[in-house]
Amino acid sequence: MGRSPCCEKAHTNKGAWTKEEDDKLVAYIRSHGEGCWRSLPKAAGLLRCGKSCRLRWINYLRPDLKRGNFTEDEDEVIIKLHSLLGNKWSLIAGRLPGRTDNEIKNYWNTHIRRKLLNRGIDPATHRPISEPPTTTTNPPSPHDPITPTTIPTTPPPPPPPPTTTTTRTATATATTTISFAPPKLEDNPGVIIKVGTIEFGKCKQEKLEGDDDQGDGGKGSVLRVGHHEETKCLDLSLELKISPPSHHGDKRSLAPSTKPSILMNGWGKLACGSNNLSMNGGGECVGVAGYDFLGLRQGSVLYYRS
DNA sequence: AATATTACCAACCGCAAATGA
DNA sequence: GTCATTTGCGGTTGGTAATAT
Secondary structure, eight states, rough: OOOOOOSSSGGGOSOOOOHHHHHHHHHOOOOOOOSOOTTTTHHHOOOSSSSHHHHHIIIIIIIIOOOOOOHHHHHHHHHHHHHSSOOOOOHHHTTTTTOOOHHHHHHHIIIIIHHHHHTTEETTTTEEETTTOSSSOOOOOOTSSSOSSSSSSSSOOOOOOOOOSSOOOOOOOSSSSEEEEETTTTTTOSOOEEEOOOOOOSOOOEEEHHHHHSSSSSSSSSEEEOOOOSSOOEEEEEEEEEEEOGGGGGGGGOOOOOHHHHTTTTEEEEEEOOSEEEETTSSOOOSOSSSSSGGOOTTTTEEEOO
């Protein structure tokens, strides 16, 4: 078994790209477009692996790349997104037009990590370094297996279309619409799932548009979280899953037992604090502050995936 | 001026998901 | 449904420039 190599390595160049190679690649893609990276090198007259061509184009030659230093705003966006998504560099890059995942990853490792450490924040967990390490009640980080206790053992069912099947959905919207099932958690200990787009940032709740006439548990209710006083709202396409609150609203008590199937389906966890929504049961508020998110009680858990 | 260390970033590698036959 | 292939992602490496000793 085993796969054939992506290219004939014996006859490919490696290492830094020359100006001539760049020119050939750019010229070819300009006239033929992206795609079919495997056959591109030969067609373009390049002695390069297709993967190498793709990487060179995406990370360096693409015309829409924004080169130059990251701004303070971009720094903060990256930090917020990393606290939400972990090392999902491609997702983070999708929210930063003109930046590549590789660029952000490098920037994170060389600048932002140090910046957070200087602030006394653990870049891996986004929690204060001084905070004593916990053992069995340690809240999960984006890198931990997602193992909730408050939802059924089966993974969430596939979301109804339209979903965010593509991972690069970097469109910003003026207002945020969250489609979700009404959080009647006391009455509904089970799983509630709806797909929506949630925008984090300096937003506050405007109104609840109740259009739930479907009688099926409330699919289709729409909450608008708009009123963007600043333009820093991050558009995250998330599927949300809502579970009842855990004991006492103690985020640490959200520490899961074991439900690895959730992890395999790519679900992460958001915990509801008393007046905000925080990532993975702790750390910094992601920015939906100032109101009781979706009416959920403190200690509720939202499961998401992007 | 020479050498060592650090910082930066382009590029590579391996793996897994997606796709197609 | 199975297998082969392609594509994309994240971790890591290696070369080079900048800075310190």
